[in-house]
Amino acid sequence: MNNDNNSRLILITGGQRSGKSRFAEKITLELDPVSPVYIATAEIHDDDFAQRVRTHQERRGPMWTNIEESERPGEIAPEGRTILLECVTLWTTKLFFKFEMDIEKAENEVMRQVELMISRPGNYIFVTNEIGLGGTSSNIVQRKFTDLLGSVNRRIAQLADTVYMIVAGIPVCIKNNENNNGTF
Numbered sequence: 001m002n003n004d005n006n007s008r009l010i011l012i013t014g015g016q017r018s019g020k021s022r023f024a025e026k027i028t029l030e031l032d033p034v035s036p037v038y039i040a041t042a043e044i045h046d047d048d049f050a051q052r053v054r055t056h057q058e059r060r061g062p063m064w065t066n067i068e069e070s071e072r073p074g075e076i077a078p079e080g081r082t083i084l085l086e087c088v089t090l091w092t093t094k095l096f097f098k099f100e101m102d103i104e105k106a107e108n109e110v111m112r113q114v115e116l117m118i119s120r121p122g123n124y125i126f127v128t129n130e131i132g133l134g135g136t137s138s139n140i141v142q143r144k145f146t147d148l149l150g151s152v153n154r155r156i157a158q159l160a161d162t163v164y165m166i167v168a169g170i171p172v173c174i175k176n177n178e179n180n181n182g183t184f
Contacts, residue, residue, distance in 0.1 A: 006122075007120065007122050010160060011164070015129065018167065018168065023171050024127045028125050031082045036084060037081045038065070039067045039083055039086070040069075041088075041091035065078075070090070073117065074114060082125070083125070086127040087127045087128060092110055092152050095110060103151075126156060131146055160175065162175060162176045
């Protein structure tokens with residue numbers, strides 16, 4: 001990523017319940033312990049997910065500015081702040097269905113928003129899921145979405161200064177701005 005505009009992008013990926021959110025919150029608070037911003041891309045559709053959101057909010061505490069935006073976070077992200085965007089997976093899901101499973105349209109819109117956001121000064125920490133490590137699904141919708149998210153994650157990782165993968169609660173740095181191995 002070009003840091004001429006004083007922006008920094010950190011991507012955190014991993015499996016469900018791997019510890020991604022806690023690690024992302026820790027990094028965000030290290031960069032801005034006073035006034036971090038949390039952009040929530042999820043929409044709440046059931047009681048279980050509502051409880052997960054409450055748990056995250058309670059853990060974060062009152063110093064966070066919370067913004068909910070499920071489609072256009074790049075257009076509303078405040079400039080010059082430290083922003084935790086969670087999560088790329090749910091945001092991509094929203095656009096996948098909005099564009100009627102058109103992978104190209106959904107990917108282009110996600111990347112347009114990402115590039116808009118990181119073109120402005122600030123620290124950006126993105127959380128996503130790594131869902132393509134298993135076998136290929138026999139369900140066409142699942143296959144298309146896995147392909148979409150894999151491509152979005154790859155493209156964001158290419159732009160990122162640092163990429164972590166969380167494995168069983170252990171952060172593994174797989175890219176940093178001094179070591180760009182593995183991006184193509």
